[in-house]
Amino acid sequence: MGKKPFAFLRKSVPAPIVIAVSSGIVVCSFIGLSVPMFVAAYSEKVASYEEVVAASMTEETLRVTGHSGSEEAGFRYETLPGILKYDGPRLAQSMPIGTKEAWLSWMRRNRNDNPVFLEERWEWAQNLVITSELGRPEDVRAFLLTPREHFVRAQNKGLEYADTWLPIGYGATITDPDVVSMMTSTLNVNPGDKVLEIGTGSGYQSAILSYLTKDVYTIEIIKPLFIETDAIYKDLEKSFPSYSVINRKLGDGYYGWEEYAPFDKIIVTCSIDHIPPPLLKQLNSGGIMVLPLGPPSRQYIMEIVKSEDEDGSITLSRRDVYNGVSVKFIPFRDEKGSSYSSPSVENTQ
Ligand code: SAH
Numbered sequence: 001m002g003k004k005p006f007a008f009l010r011k012s013v014p015a016p017i018v019i020a021v022s023s024g025i026v027v028c029s030f031i032g033l034s035v036p037m038f039v040a041a042y043s044e045k046v047a048s049y050e051e052v053v054a055a056s057m058t059e060e061t062l063r064v065t066g067h068s069g070s071e072e073a074g075f076r077y078e079t080l081p082g083i084l085k086y087d088g089p090r091l092a093q094s095m096p097i098g099t100k101e102a103w104l105s106w107m108r109r110n111r112n113d114n115p116v117f118l119e120e121r122w123e124w125a126q127n128l129v130i131t132s133e134l135g136r137p138e139d140v141r142a143f144l145l146t147p148r149e150h151f152v153r154a155q156n157k158g159l160e161y162a163d164t165w166l167p168i169g170y171g172a173t174i175t176d177p178d179v180v181s182m183m184t185s186t187l188n189v190n191p192g193d194k195v196l197e198i199g200t201g202s203g204y205q206s207a208i209l210s211y212l213t214k215d216v217y218t219i220e221i222i223k224p225l226f227i228e229t230d231a232i233y234k235d236l237e238k239s240f241p242s243y244s245v246i247n248r249k250l251g252d253g254y255y256g257w258e259e260y261a262p263f264d265k266i267i268v269t270c271s272i273d274h275i276p277p278p279l280l281k282q283l284n285s286g287g288i289m290v291l292p293l294g295p296p297s298r299q300y301i302m303e304i305v306k307s308e309d310e311d312g313s314i315t316l317s318r319r320d321v322y323n324g325v326s327v328k329f330i331p332f333r334d335e336k337g338s339s340y341s342s343p344s345v346e347n348t349q
Helices: 043-056 089-093 100-110 115-130 137-145 177-187 204-209 223-237 241-245 277-281
Strands: 017-022 025-030 033-038 077-079 166-169 172-174 194-198 215-220 246-250 263-268 283-293 300-308 314-320
Touching (some): 089 137, 100 115, 115 137, 137 177, 166 223, 177 204, 177 263, 177 283, 177 300, 194 204, 204 215, 204 246, 215 223, 223 241, 223 246, 241 246, 277 283
Parallel strands (some): 194 215, 194 263, 215 246
Antiparallel strands (some): 017 025, 025 033, 077 246, 300 314
């Protein structure tokens, strides 16, 4: 089943308005209605993001690295589970994905999934391949192995495989599967990569990552959400040992996880208008960071590749993975609940 061009745009964003920029033309979608119109050039904004990134690279801002906000606020909670019986990339590799029948039969023999969801998960993953948001076979396998039904919360029963973001309580959301797949593909995770996620939320993104590498770290700032998702992982570990490699921390992800740095890949799942310097510092040379970058009203999913020369100078290359299509994420907040992004005149919601 194919998707209409740009159909995913209307589903990717937790707001009724989606803006797509293509050759200077913007398509505004309002609950399914598309109205083309002309707007000011988007390139100016990219330039201002570049300035923010450049400013982030000064010695002064890099000095904040190492500060742990969570300890200062008086709470620190980490779960570093022992590896039970890791069934990550090797297990994924052995799973046939050539036909639905072969896959279903393998899943029924090898996995503890609720069979009710299997067919739906297969069709859904095929759509992500058709839209090119999932490309590499290892990413397709990771999506096929991850039981989204355990991460979507009870109030959204029936929507486990819907192409939409969903609320998970505490003002947070489980990200739209289109965007999760695009961000995961962009990260290009290889076995052995050390990956850090900022914004554990439902736990779904890190569950996917655990089928790509056994070195997964994730940080969540909302305590009750952290505890809830931690309990989900602990429960699932009995049937899905991969989740035992997901190291969880309650705290402010702006400062990364210095103890386990550097990371080969960093995925930020809350929105911010600059690259947090501590995260950039904790990214390995040659490493990739994927984040929703932009003002509070809308962001662009950016791939940042860091390369560090012998003399210590850092070069960043940036790519807007949706090529001008904006998304809207939950804000990146500090422990007082304030957004790390500067208030913007664009933020009218
Ligand atoms: N990756 C999640 C998406 C969750 S939405 C998933 O797969 O479900 C974004 C999450 O980022 C929210 O849970 C929010 O609480 C969290 N967040 C916001 N600011 C944060 C911060 N400073 N540190 C860590 N997490 C943060």
